[in-house]
Amino acid sequence: MISGIFHQTYEKDMALRRTHTQKIRLVLIFIFFLAFPFFANRYALTLANQIGIAVIGAIGLNILVGYTGQISLGQGGFMAVGAYTAGILTARLGMPWWASTLAACFVTALVGVLFGLPSLRLKGLYLAIATLAAQVIILWVVTHWKVMTGGVDALVVPSPMLFGIKMNKDFNFYWVVWSLALIATIAAVNLFRTHWGRAFIAIRDQDIAASVMGVDLFKYKLLAFAISSFYVGLAGALIAHYRSIVTWERFTVDISVLYLAMIIIGGLGSVTGSYLGAIFMTLLPAVLTNLGSAIKDQFPAIDTLLPFIQQAAFGLVIIFFLIFEPEGLNKIWKNIKDYFRLWPFSY
């Protein structure tokens, strides 16, 4: 916590960024994001786009898990709903990509509410198992409803066009995904300054106390599921339009786990944490792949071992964070900032 700052108006006290350091840092990050695509190569751009999509999905999951305290293992299923809705609307009905993306968000929000209904009677681990069942059921529908989804075959989505420009080129898509991520971030940060967001946090901290204070659990839990799924649907729809192809393999229970890992490693109940987690978990396999090809000459066996090393690293990272830094990268980031702010008197 930053001390020694005094505000004379309520507006200043309510501001998200209060000190000059914070504002300068924000501007620098913003400039970096604006300049990045002009210097990055195609590989880095692809990664940046993947991270952008992951950020949106992770913020969505964090709203539900980190802020409202409802554990969900159904992220992959909800993403599938978003991706397939967007894909089907564009591929089969010829809807423009931006319209199908918006529609996908609302459809996913609806499905999220439907599978959020058990949360009214269950919590904790039982809810986690119920959402796991949601994941299995959604994926089964996707692979068996052949007329609409194409079953186990891939659904091909036409490339998104805007004013005659193909939007799913890496450079063009960068602007789409990151401007949406920016809107999503601003919306999420401000959500927790409204009475909705406060109600979510109250439910997480103590649901009985929340309901005593007049928070309608029924309404706000479903609302949390709806808002969270809206974000997740957006991420799914973006995947559909970016890849131009939708397959069920992208939305298995492993994806649910990956996103949970993102928000846990990043930091539960923090938008910054969602960013850090999404960046970390997207870069981890990429960095390992690059390391692998770097030492390929010395260890030719690395090619076959690499997928297993990635999988093991994934698990180990989760375990290490939970044991040694349960509050995630966000806490580490805070500690670093504190260290420099208080230096050289760190007490």
Add this chain to the structure above:
Amino acid sequence: MSLFIQLTLTGLTNGAILALAALGFVLIYKSSDVINFAQGEFLLIGAYVIFAMVGQFGLAWPIGMLLTILIAIALGVLVERLVLRPMIGEPIISVIMVTIGLSSVLKAIVSAIWGNVPQAFPPFIPTTPVNLLGATVGADRLWAIAISVLMLGLFSFFFRKSREGIAMRAVADDQTAALSMGISVKKIFAWAWSIAAATAAIGGALVANIVGVSGELAGVGLRVFPVVILGGLDSIPGAIIGGVIIGLLEAYTGGYIGQGLNQVLPFVVLIIILMVRPYGLFGKEIIERV
């Protein structure tokens, strides 16, 4: 009629194996309130270790089985000590995630050692077809049922009569009270994890004998959820009966309806049970309601 008997026997075999996996699951949940998402990987490891012992090193199967069980026990103790003990008192999502991380690591280790390709298992249980009431089934399936029933009987006996078994039930009932009676709760947790790993390993050996070894075996880890929810998360008889019901359900829907409905129906049942009777058929009615 012969199809019906065939399906029933298949269902009973699958149910018996599910029950073995569920037994370990329930045991861990009962004593330490941990949901073990790595139960399927324990089964996988059991299958591959006995595959290595019998198929690759050429040991006689009783020795191989014994070594497999010992390795499984060691693994259980190790996991409990290194991964789960720091998690005591942490929020439920951390505990869930740590076992998920564990499952990822275990799966990676197995595939790094044995590769991803499914391999034929040297059957140590005879697989000759047997004619039973007009249906033909492999003898190994009957053996699997028999061995599972034997194991489940042994465990019931263990929990009723042995010192450790009674201590485990005491810890499950009330940790503080158990501690004040001089029971080492830590030791009991280690017991629970090693027994869970051992039963899963035996289950793995049985499955491997029927379908061969492959990474797919870990899928049992997910299929076990409908079983434990149906039977009740903290009930050992529930795990057994739930296993049989889900096994039969899978076999009948797979045989009569098809369409892969057998994969999804258990989860539909799971959601219905959660909505109507979250503590399952035999669980204690202490679930927190919202």
